[in-house]
Amino acid sequence: MWAFSPLQLALKKAGCLFFFKIMLMKNVDKLGVGLLYNAALPDYLAANIAHVDYVEIIPDMFWSDGGRNAHPRFVELPQWRRQLDWLAERVPLVAHNIGISLGTMDHFDKGYIHFIKEMNEHYQFKWHSDHLSFLKLPTSGPHDHNAGIAVPVPYDEDYLEMIGKKIDYITGQIPLPFLIENNVYFVEYPDQDYTETAFINKLVQASDRSGILLDIHNLYANSINQKIKSKAYIDELDMSRVLEMHIAGGNEMNGTYMDSHAGPCPDEVMELLDYAVSKAPNLGGITFEFHESYFHLLQFDGLNRQLEMARNTWNKYQIKSLDHELA
């Protein structure tokens, strides 16, 4: 639940907005290490729920969307809803949306936002997120076109204003931190007004309740395909607003490194995670993502190993920050 302490309320009243925002970020639960839920996980989680501190879910996976004019629009898929209820009784949940399409101009599906709002009222997510990209193109019918891949947005003034307004609406409707995830991309727009880090910083610093979901594997993929300097990117990003990190594996296709969530994380991702966590004082969780079709590369032991490595990094810096607070 999002609640203000007396100190935070006093700071807000006194107009100390900068400090107020810092306090808001510190209010986020420190969950630990989690998994992004997928269809390969029910048996694993039934036997290993003690190995995860939280589960991140994609809300769309548990309901079917009948389209804008349908009543009711979102219809539950009973077998999946039972899984979700089982999880909710055992671990905190975090929502990872895929349907907002923040980057689509002239399109904002408020019905989808209200669906997330109702889900949150029932499941009490710790925070929720979506990608800094566009996925949907509106049609005159009940369903949008879906690009099937998160397409990056141009980092310019028009997009900054448009996405900022959407974030204001989302955070006004749903009383949770809303995180924006950095995207993977294969081509770059020419003549942009901002670098990616400057664009993200400006977006999240304009809102009390928005933060960053730093996908370490996306950054790693961009460092290979686009020659992005990963550590410089982290140094430029407002790490005080990073509340969650994603880690994953990928594979190469015709000379391009793909963000395919293909099994275990490369060593370089774990090394970059360590660097990023060391600079993220308000981090609430590290989530391992994999696509269910690669479960055979992990199995139960492989999943436990990925979680264990992430937990070692989590513990290393949580213990350090605790020492610092006690000193």
Ligand SMILES: [Fe+2]
């Ligand atoms: Fe991700």
